[in-house]
Amino acid sequence: MEKIIKAKCHKKIKDTYFIVIKSQNKKQYLSKYKKGDTFILWKNNEIDLDLESLNKMNEIVNEFDSIVSKLSIDKYQIMDSSINYLQNESNNYDFMIQENDSIKLLKNKHIHEALEKLTRTNNDLVQSDLSKNALYQLALNKKDILMQLGIKLFYDLLPQDEIKELFPNLPEEYNKEYIIKVNDTLEYLLLAGGYKIAHRPGFAMKGSTRLFWTINPHTKCGVDASRLDKEEILLETLENH
Secondary structure, eight states, rough: OOOEEEEEEEEEEEEEEEEEEETTOOOEEEEOOOOTTEEEEEEEEEEEOOHOOOHHHHHHHHHHHHHHHHHHHOEETTTEEEEEEEEETOOOOOOOEEETHHHHHHEEEEEHHHHHHHHOOTTTTTOOGGGGHHHOOOOHHHTTTHHHHHHHHHHOOSSSHHHHHHHHOOGGGGGGGGGOOOOOHHHHHHHHOOOEEEEOOGOOOOOSSSEEEEEEEETEEESSSSSSOBBOOOHHHHHHH
């Protein structure tokens, strides 16, 4: 086959990995692979792999297994299904859904994006009744406030006045700049909660990052960037005042 440019493993059933391959000519193949094989299965045809492609396949499935290994700890179980998630370095999430012998990964997803996909395929795990929503119950177990709020937002269960109550003006002692790690959900909550966030233009971004924002919890003002040299404040701190 043509040289593999990109490959992504999104599912495993027993010992078979399901991998989407993008080749040099920009074609995409949904293939199957087992560790130890020197070929992939594509449309029931065996396609031999050269050494470089074989190494790529093993790298992809080993990465899949590594993520699954981390997500297999403290997962939330319902009957024969389970779910878990971890926040990754880009401030998004990796989700694992396990059903009998099938393991699926949703990698690097925002909360809303993941819930859209899960709602289409795993209605027994995620639903608007939060008492029966496995992901929400897992977030409660983890004491993950941001995930809880993101799920409530998705199901339209978080009124605007409640969002504003989450982010009151903190006392004078907080009248200084902090940095806070943000993703799409927290950005929405801060803005809906009354924060005035100025935009730092691209030409002024040298030495800065948009993964963190600079905020003042007393004045509820801020900037959508940070130099990473200030004290970080956690969402729990905001909620507890």
